[in-house]
Amino acid sequence: FLSGIGPRQVGSKEIPGITFDANRKVIAYDIKVQTAAVIASVKRILEVAGSSLDRVIDIQVFLTNMKDDFPGYNEVYNAAFKDIRPTRTTVEVGALPTPIAVEFKVIARP
Numbered sequence: 001f002l003s004g005i006g007p008r009q010v011g012s013k014e015i016p017g018i019t020f021d022a023n024r025k026v027i028a029y030d031i032k033v034q035t036a037a038v039i040a041s042v043k044r045i046l047e048v049a050g051s052s053l054d055r056v057i058d059i060q061v062f063l064t065n066m067k068d069d070f071p072g073y074n075e076v077y078n079a080a081f082k083d084i085r086p087t088r089t090t091v092e093v094g095a096l097p098t099p100i101a102v103e104f105k106v107i108a109r110p
Contacts, residue, residue, distance in 0.1 A: 002045055002106040006098065007037035010044070015100055026099045031069040034102050035076040042106055051108045056086045060105040066092035069101060 008015050017033030018026055043053050061077075063069050070090070077088075096103050 002042060002104070002108075004097075005038055005041050005045070005104045005106065006096065006100040007034040007041070007102065008098065008100070009037070010041065015098070018099060020099075029101050031063075031072040031101055032076050034100060035073045036080075038102055038104050039076070039080045042104055046106075046108055049110070051110055053080065053108075054084050055109040056081075056084060056106055057109060058087045058107040059089075061088065061090040062093045062096060062103045062105075063090060064093060064096060064101045066090070073102060 006015075007017060015034070016037040017030035019028040021027050039053075042056075046052055046055070061073070063073060073090075
């Protein structure tokens with residue numbers, strides 16, 4: 001079980017695909033870059049635990065802007081899971097705990 005997996009780089013406070021102003025306020029983000037970073041983190045964590053992306057059975061995805069972000073997120077998601085079709089729920093949330101636009105919760109077999 002993985003929960004709260006966002007695009008932040010492991011061991012860093014850097015968030016791929018985000019542009020901040022001088023006051024660290026988000027002024028732009030790239031949902032495709034963030035989604036790819038989340039999937040890369042999920043893959044890395046699963047492999048360390050002895051599992052893999054092809055063993056994923058369920059994914060819950062939280063987006064902060066469904067209308068604008070779903071197409072780009074879905075494109076990256078489908079490329080990563082093209083041969084794997086875990087059940088998936090995607091919902092819009094008002095905000096996430098850090099300045100990110102996407103977060104995953106994943107269940108995979110060992």
